[in-house]
Every structure is written in structure tokens, then in C-alpha cells.
Amino acid sequence: MSTSTERNPCLACGACCAHFRVSFYWSEASAKGLPESLTEQINPFFACMAGTNDPVAPRCVALGGTVxxxxxxxxxxxxxxxxxxxxxxxxxxxxxxxxxGLPPLAPSAA
Structure with a gap:
């Protein structure tokens, strides 16, 4: 019997949410129903998930748990x-x- 982290290793990782800036066209946030408090404006055209624009320690505010x-x-x-x-x-x-400091994963077969 497999656990959910064996099926989806992302549930035990989250490194991408604490490494990359998550930017998108500004209107996507409202179209998806994202609360404005979870986004930051980058320029007149683009926004990002709050916390991901930090150049030293990016971490999406929507990420819960421990990376x-x-x-x-x-x-x-x-x-x-x-x-x-x-x-x-x-x-x-x-x-x-x-x-x-996490080991690499093999590409998924999906």
C-alpha cells in the first residue's frame, strides 16, 4: 500500500514554492479567485504570489508546512x-x- 507522498512527492517537498518567483499576468489572480492579499504587483502587467519576489529567501505565502x-x-x-x-x-x-539540500527526483513517467 503506497502513501500519498509516494504517489505525489510534492506533498513532502515544496522546494519550488520556496525557490522560484511565481509570476503571472495580473488578471489571472482575479479570474482564479486568488485573494488580493496573496499577490504582489510586479509592474502594470504582471503580479506574483506574495513572498516569491524576495531575492534572498523566496517562499510563497500560500505554502503551508515545512519544505x-x-x-x-x-x-x-x-x-x-x-x-x-x-x-x-x-x-x-x-x-x-x-x-x-534535498536529493534530486527522477522525472515522473506521467
Missing amino acids: GAQVACTVYEQRPEACKEVEAGDDKCNRARARH
Whole structure:
């Protein structure tokens, strides 16, 4: 019997949410129903998830839990498309994992 983290290693990671700036066209936030308090304006055209624009220690405010242990996105259903770009085991995933001292994952077969 497998656990949920074996099916979805992202539930025990979250490194990408604490490494990359999650930016998107400003109107996507309202279209997805994201609370304005969870976004930051970058320029007149783009916004990002609050906390991810920090150059030293980025971390999405919607990420709950401890990176590398157990995490969850508190706005998973409303998350921007940019959040869906990183896939478990791809280059972006493994760069984020390395920054947090986590071993690389093999690319997913999906």
C-alpha cells in the first residue's frame, strides 16, 4: 500500500514554492479567485504570489508546512498556471530541491 507522498512527492517537498518567483499576468489572480492579499504587483502587467519576489529567501505565502517534510498549497484550486509549470523530477524541480539540500527526483513517467 503506497502513501500519498509516494504517489505525489510534492506533498513532502515544496522546494519550488520556496525557490522560484511565481509570476503571472495580473488578471489571472482575479479570474482564479486568488485573494488580493496573496499577490504582489510586479509592474502594470504582471503580479506574483506574495513572498516569491524576495531575492534572498523566496517562499510563497500560500505554502503551508515545512519544505522537505510535509507541505500543502493553501490555495491549490486557485493557484496560477505558473505553479503548474514545474513537474516532479524536472530540471526546475531538481534545482529547487538542491537549493534546499534535498536529493534530486527522477522525472515522473506521467
